[in-house]
Amino acid sequence: MTSPQQPAEPSYADRVFRSPAAMVGGVLLLALITWICGDALIRGEGRTRWLALAAALLSVPLVVAFTLRPAVFANNDRMRVRNPFRTITLPWAAIADVRAGYSSEAFTKDGTKYQLWAIPVSLRQRKRAARHQMRKAHDDPHGRTSASADVTDSNARVAIADQTVADLRELAELNAARPGAQGEPQLRWAYEIIAPAVAGAALLTVLLAIG
Structure with a gap:
């Protein structure tokens, strides 16, 4: 007699950790690069267009790499x-x-x-949290807090x-x-980031070298 099959453990979606400030900065930088390089490609002539293309190939992957790409995914x-x-x-x-x-x-x-x-x-956030803890300890040296205060101040403590x-x-x-x-x-390795950045750097070097 066969034993009943054990149910599979439930799988949960990854928890994702990102830096909102980095993502906002990355979007703004990409918009700026698109505006500058796009204008040069449309209105520029000759060597200017090639320089704009090389700059875009180099800068866009690097901006994505350091702002939009970083993330931590965690599951069980x-x-x-x-x-x-x-x-x-x-x-x-x-x-x-x-x-x-x-x-x-x-x-x-x-x-x-x-x-x-x-x-x-963020050392600023860490100092703010430390100041908050010191202020709470000064207000109540015995460490007594209400449940509502715990919920309200939880983000400020750490x-x-x-x-x-x-x-x-x-x-x-x-x-x-x-x-x-x-x-x-x-x-x-993230070759989808490395390859275009290297190509842009090589093209830009050649264009600057030949004047």
Whole structure:
């Protein structure tokens, strides 16, 4: 007699962590590049058009790489870190720690460090959170707070990057033993970013060299 099949564990969509400020800045920069280079391509003549094309080939991938591309995707099995020029897939079992110092970083058990570009550390936010905690401690030295105050002030107590890193660290600790969370880190270079940027840089170098 065969035993009943065990139900599969539910799978959940990835949680996505990005920098809103970087995304807004990236969109504005792309709009500026489109306006400047587009105008040069339409109204320019001869060498000007080639210079505009080379500048666009070089600048657009770099802007995308450092503003729109960075993201961290996390689910029950692994964390996928999309940095400017490469993507790192880290199963939870391979992660030793996730920290936020002057930058957000993930450390694997073999000692390798990977920076999390999508989670920038804001020292201003951290200082604001520290001032808030000191003010609360001064107002009530015994640390008594109401439930409504906890909900209202929760975002002000911890900097966004510190809270995000704490969430990722908790996910790593909770899911490290899962069968699907085993394995080694995997790296993939973002050739879709690197190739056009290199082509634009080469074309721009040639155009400037020949005058």
